[in-house]
Every structure is written in C-alpha cells, then in structure tokens.
Amino acid sequence: MRFLRDNGLTIVLGVATLTMIGGMLLTGWQIYNQELADHGASSLGLSQYAMSGHFLSAVFENWESEFLQMSAYVVLTAFLFQRGSAESKDPDEVLPQDEDPAICAADPDMPWPVKAGGIVGSIYAYSLGLVLMALFLASFLLHLRYSAYAADAQARLHGQMPMTITEHMASTQFWFESFQNWQSEFLSTGVLVVLSIFLRFRGSPESKPVSAPHRETGS
Known part of the structure; x- marks a missing residue:
C-alpha cells in the first residue's frame, strides 16, 4: 500500500496513457479498415494496423x-x-x-x-x-x-x-x-x-x- 501511495500519480497516469492508446488503436483500426474497404483494398489485422x-x-x-x-x-x-x-x-x-x-x-x-x-x-x-x-x-x-x-x-x-x-x-x-x-x-x-x-x-x-x-x- 505504501508503494501505491508513494507512486500513485505515476501509476494512474501510466494506466491512463495505455488505456487511451488502446482506445486509439481499436477505433483507428476500424476507421482505417473502412477506408480500405471503400477503395476496394484488403483490410488489416489489428497487429498489422498497430505497425x-x-x-x-x-x-x-x-x-x-x-x-x-x-x-x-x-x-x-x-x-x-x-x-x-x-x-x-x-x-x-x-x-x-x-x-x-x-x-x-x-x-x-x-x-x-x-x-x-x-x-x-x-x-x-x-x-x-x-x-x-x-x-x-x-x-x-x-x-x-x-x-x-x-x-x-x-x-x-x-x-x-x-x-x-x-x-x-x-x-x-x-x-x-x-x-x-x-x-x-x-x-x-x-x-x-x-x-x-x-x-x-x-x-x-x-x-x-x-x-x-x-x-x-x-x-
């Protein structure tokens, strides 16, 4: 508990950062695949989109x-x-x-x-x-x-x-x-x-x- 108290700000900001990146990845993946589909191109897997x-x-x-x-x-x-x-x-x-x-x-x-x-x-x-x-x-x-x-x-x-x-x-x-x-x-x-x-x-x-x-x- 002392560790969490002493490092709470960093932990919360780190978790929030990773959460937002995950949300950005998932929503961006859907947007980009829709764009690819509109142009008749093959969609990307999640790992492909991440790169x-x-x-x-x-x-x-x-x-x-x-x-x-x-x-x-x-x-x-x-x-x-x-x-x-x-x-x-x-x-x-x-x-x-x-x-x-x-x-x-x-x-x-x-x-x-x-x-x-x-x-x-x-x-x-x-x-x-x-x-x-x-x-x-x-x-x-x-x-x-x-x-x-x-x-x-x-x-x-x-x-x-x-x-x-x-x-x-x-x-x-x-x-x-x-x-x-x-x-x-x-x-x-x-x-x-x-x-x-x-x-x-x-x-x-x-x-x-x-x-x-x-x-x-x-x-």
Whole structure:
C-alpha cells in the first residue's frame, strides 16, 4: 500500500496513457479498415494496423507536441516570469532551484552527478530540459517517418505517385499535422499560467493556497 501511495500519480497516469492508446488503436483500426474497404483494398489485422503509418504517425504526432510543450515550459520558466502565477518563479526571490549546488556539498543525499561536478554536473544541472528536448526531437523524427508511410499508403490507394521522406517533410500536409498540435499545447500552457493567478484547486501543487493573494507568485 505504501508503494501505491508513494507512486500513485505515476501509476494512474501510466494506466491512463495505455488505456487511451488502446482506445486509439481499436477505433483507428476500424476507421482505417473502412477506408480500405471503400477503395476496394484488403483490410488489416489489428497487429498489422498497430505497425502502420496511419496509427504510428498519429501516436508520435501527439507525443511530439507534448514533449515540445514540456521542454519549452521547463526552459521558459527558468528565464521568464508571470507575476501572480502558481506556474512561475517569483521575480523578486532567489528560489532553491536557482542556487549554486555547491552550497549543499555536504548533503549526503545529493545526486551523484552533482557530487562528480565538472561537465557531468553541468549537464545534470540542465538535464530535465535536455532530455525533454531529446524526446521531442525523437518523436518529431518518428512522426515524420510514419507520416510519410501513411502518405505513401494514401497515394497508392488513390493511384498516385508516393513522395520520399524528404519531399514529405517539405509538404504542407506534414507541417499542418505538426502546427495543429503545437498551437494547442502553447495555448493550454498559457491558459494555465494565467488562470492560476486568480483560480485555485485545493490540494494541488499546481495551485497556490486557496487564501493566497492574487499577486503572490509561485505555488
């Protein structure tokens, strides 16, 4: 029970993610097979569809936008402020995450990269943003790859010439797929930043205390 209490947030989010992917797989499979049937083509089995460009392009298209949002959020909140927001640092205070890690050199629980110092410590100091950006780049490239496969399958269904991955990357279709998700991620983050100035959710670390004044910055 202690394990579930200590890791409940990760467990629930992980289960929710797998559930939504399963729902996406099953519904997308039916939609795609109907499209194939409309063009007189053979339907795909579930495992075949799970490896298709139609499904994987949609998966990585969404992952790409989420990792872009989170990496941009981590980096931007290190340098930019929104007074009154629970999602911003206070521009008038130096918070623990901004302090020189050497101050805690005597702490036995300090992460080993900090103890190692040098280039390892420097990389670790920005590792969250770096890893999120790497995940964004990986998802972007996988989205490009499977989006090109999906476009190739569509072209064959309609008796058209398929494009290369390079040609697909330069196409308006690929960038439309990306921009339609990217804009929503920046919008939702911006809305959260502003709403957390005036609104509260008791018990959430993403909210200021219910009694906190609107001008108070940070959670």
